[in-house]
Amino acid sequence: MDAERGEGSPHGGDGRLRRRAFLVGGGLAALGLGGTALAIGPDGFRNAYARVVCGGVPDPPVARPGARRLSEVEGRTVIVSLPPRPRDRTTVVIMFPEGTENARASLDLCSADRYLAASGGRFAVAAIDDWPSADVVGTVLPHLETQGFDTGRIGLLGWAAGGAEALRLAAQLGSGRVAAVAAASPAVTAARAPLRDLVDIPVWLGCGERDDRAPQTETMLKGLRALGATTEGGISSGCQDTAYRVRVLPEQFAFFSRHL
Incomplete structure (x- = not known):
């Protein structure tokens, strides 16, 4: 009717x-x-x-960001946000956003350069166009090395699918190459997460309580702690969205500052 x-x-x-x-x-x-x-x-x-x-997306800090350095590797744009006072050979955190956002959009989406400046971190944050098809180890890291960055031990940061990639790459490279890894609502089940390969790497792992990935994230955290891993993060208020990722960014940058 x-x-x-x-x-x-x-x-x-x-x-x-x-x-x-x-x-x-x-x-x-x-x-x-x-x-x-x-x-x-x-x-x-x-x-x-x-x-x-x-919860809403918080206003970005008023801190004045450092410079951005744009370059290309194999036709792929790489944008590095520098801290306000970079060192001669600045260490790098590779950022993997959700999906295939381009480098500029992924940095601008969360005002990463402003949060980096506000954190006082002395590391840089590097974003790569279409990261799922990029050879991070074989091409991007050597490229950043030629640009004067210290890639001896790096940080890895990811959201959702990017969080799963950050954990996978950290497990592959090990503690000799990865100083710390942070993943927000990673798109990986606890059963498939490479927990034993992450034991020697400090891990920040978090998720919004209204995100359907919260239970598996909490299970991964418990598993890492049971194995004796150094862990930070946890389940806090929020959903699987930009607002949550931006709210935890200061905590993640402080985590990297302690370990890089």
Whole structure:
């Protein structure tokens, strides 16, 4: 019957949407967000609800970031965000974002250069275009070495699929090459995570409590601790989104500062 009713019918799709908007709007109003949500329509309700449940993206620090250095290796753009006061041979954290975002977008998405400056870290953060198809060990690290960076022992940082790659690469290279690894909501099950190969590497592992990867992340943390690994992180408020990743970035950069 609903399919035969017109678009303007209070019983049709628009009517149901308005009823949902009214109900959600009432809940948001109780939380002090009603006026904003009512002004921006159905998408605004969803976004406002997400902010209530997951938390918003914090404003970036006011710290003045260091310079960026752009280069290419095998036709692939590599962007390195330097700390405000780089050393002669600055150590590097390779960053693997979720998916195949380009290097500039992955750095800008989380204001990594500003958080790096605010952390006081003396390392650089390197992002690579289309990292899943990049030969990080065979081409990117030697390229960064020729650019004057210290790649003797590196840091690895990843989100979601990038977090799984950071853990995999750390396990492959071992503690002789990897000083520390950090992964936010890594897309890997506890059964397939290379836990025993990470025992000698300090690991930061975290996830938002409303992320469906939280249970497996917690299991991995317990497994690493049982093996005697140095671990930081944990399950905290948030979802599988940019807001969570940005909120934990200061903690991750402080972690790298202690181990690089």
